[in-house]
Amino acid sequence: MAEGEGGGSLGQSIIIKKVVKGGHGGHHGVAWKIAYADFVTAMMAFFLLLWLLNSVTQEQLEGISNYFAPVTASSSQSGLGDILGGKTITEEGAAQNSTSRDSVTVDLPPPKAGSGGDGSEEAQSDNASDEAVEEAAKRKEQEQLDQAQLELEEALAAIPQLKNLAESLLIDNTPEGLRIQLVDKEGLAMFPSGGSEMYLHTKKILELVAKIINTLPQDVSISGHTDASKFRTNNGYGNWELSAERANAARRYLEHLKVAEKRIARVVGMAATEPLLVDDPTNPRNRRLSIVMLRGTGEGNPAANPGAGDGRRKKNQPESLPGLDAIKRKQLQDQRGAPQPVPQAVPPSGQEGGALPRLQLQIQTQ
Numbered sequence: 001m002a003e004g005e006g007g008g009s010l011g012q013s014i015i016i017k018k019v020v021k022g023g024h025g026g027h028h029g030v031a032w033k034i035a036y037a038d039f040v041t042a043m044m045a046f047f048l049l050l051w052l053l054n055s056v057t058q059e060q061l062e063g064i065s066n067y068f069a070p071v072t073a074s075s076s077q078s079g080l081g082d083i084l085g086g087k088t089i090t091e092e093g094a095a096q097n098s099t100s101r102d103s104v105t106v107d108l109p110p111p112k113a114g115s116g117g118d119g120s121e122e123a124q125s126d127n128a129s130d131e132a133v134e135e136a137a138k139r140k141e142q143e144q145l146d147q148a149q150l151e152l153e154e155a156l157a158a159i160p161q162l163k164n165l166a167e168s169l170l171i172d173n174t175p176e177g178l179r180i181q182l183v184d185k186e187g188l189a190m191f192p193s194g195g196s197e198m199y200l201h202t203k204k205i206l207e208l209v210a211k212i213i214n215t216l217p218q219d220v221s222i223s224g225h226t227d228a229s230k231f232r233t234n235n236g237y238g239n240w241e242l243s244a245e246r247a248n249a250a251r252r253y254l255e256h257l258k259v260a261e262k263r264i265a266r267v268v269g270m271a272a273t274e275p276l277l278v279d280d281p282t283n284p285r286n287r288r289l290s291i292v293m294l295r296g297t298g299e300g301n302p303a304a305n306p307g308a309g310d311g312r313r314k315k316n317q318p319e320s321l322p323g324l325d326a327i328k329r330k331q332l333q334d335q336r337g338a339p340q341p342v343p344q345a346v347p348p349s350g351q352e353g354g355a356l357p358r359l360q361l362q363i364q365t366q
Contacts, residue, residue, distance in 0.1 A: 048204060134317045137302040141218075141295060145178040148212050148293070152180070155208055160209075164188070165201060177218060177295040180209055183276065184287040191287075194231060196245035203253060210257035217298035219265040220254070223290045228272040228281035244269025250289050265294055 053061075149171050155171060156162055168188060170181040182190050182205055190202045198206075213220060224247035232238040247267045255261055275286040296303045 057354050134303075141301065141303040142173075144216060145173060145293065145295075148178060149173070149217055152208060152212050155211075156205075162204060164200070165205060169205060174292070175295075176221075176292055178216075178293040180212075180291045180293075181276075182206075182289040182291075182332075184284045184354065186284055189284070189287065190289060191246055191249075194292060196242065196243065196249045198249055198253065206250065206253050207257060210254050210259055213254065213259050213263070213291075213293070216293055217301040217304075218295065219297040220259065221266050221268075221292040221294055222254075222264065223250050223266075223268045223270050223292075224250075225270050225274060225284040225288050225290060226272050227278070227283060228275065239271040240269055242269070243271050246289065259276040264295065321345070 008014060152169075156166060166187070168183050168185055168190070170179075170183055172179055182202060184190055188201075189199070191198060224243035224245070225245050226239040231242065242268075247269055251264055251267050255264075272281060272286065275281045276281075276288060277283045277285055280286075298304055
């Protein structure tokens with residue numbers, strides 16, 4: 001307080017203001033906030049776009065694509081090379097121009113997500129037709145094999161001299177084909193011990209089997225099997241050689257019975273590697289001949305190459321170019337003047353409706 005004259009107080013206050021310049025906030029300003037807000041907005045728009053693309057259907061995407069697709073495109077940079085060519089509609093020759101081109105409209109199929117350009121209805125129809133033909137051929141072949149099994153069992157039972165061999169002949173259907181096995185049993189072997197010369201009753205059974213083979217189109221596989229008993233001569237001849245020679249002996253006799261050599265697909269010796277009785281590898285029933293009518297093989301077999309008559313490809317064989325097969329089929333139809341029917345599975349020659357002729361057996365027993 002300042003004192004005035006006469007010792008009195010003046011009653012005035014002195015206020016000092018200080019202004020602080022600069023500081024942390026003043027140095028950076030608010031520009032970073034604007035940039036961060038733009039970044040967040042852009043990210044939100046990006047994720048919103050991803051969500052929209054994931055939520056819409058294929059038809060909606062195609063509709064958006066068609067909406068933004070250009071209807072016409074001009075080859076002139078000036079924009080005057082289209083219909084009028086830079087002239088008004090009242091001028092003569094406005095619709096003709098040396099620089100204009102005839103327009104061509106091409107209808108393209110809509111894109112298919114993940115289809116790789118091969119999702120046309122015609123291609124799917126062709127695949128379904130191929131599968132139907134193949135399934136029909138397989139069913140026909142299975143019916144033939146079942147009929148062959150029944151005929152062989154009935155023929156064996158009809159011959160009194162061969163009834164005691166019923167337990168030595170095993171017939172079953174496997175994924176590989178119809179399997180016919182000539183099995184040894186206690187006291188009745190198919191071959192002499194350690195030899196490959198067939199007994200007479202073995203030949204009689206093979207005569208029945210040969211008649212079945214000659215009525216079917218499938219190729220034939222022959223394998224010889226032995227038991228696990230140790231067998232080896234001084235020169236190293238053992239079960240492997242023995243099983244192979246027995247299989248070859250069966251092949252030679254089948255060829256003697258008019259089975260074509262070209263139908264023999266393979267002849268193998270298996271030794272004791274595939275026993276019939278796994279829990280008893282030394283059992284005599286493991287010694288056997290196995291003859292298999294191989295599925296899907298042989299000339300005239302509808303299941304060997306279904307649909308081959310109309311130039312169809314095998315299943316799962318891709319086209320060289322998508323749509324090329326449709327063009328070829330159209331050309332063939334134009335040339336022939338009418339659509340070609342879908343081929344049906346045809347049974348082998350000499351058979352009607354897949355039924356096998358009854359076996360006419362003329363076997364002289366001794």
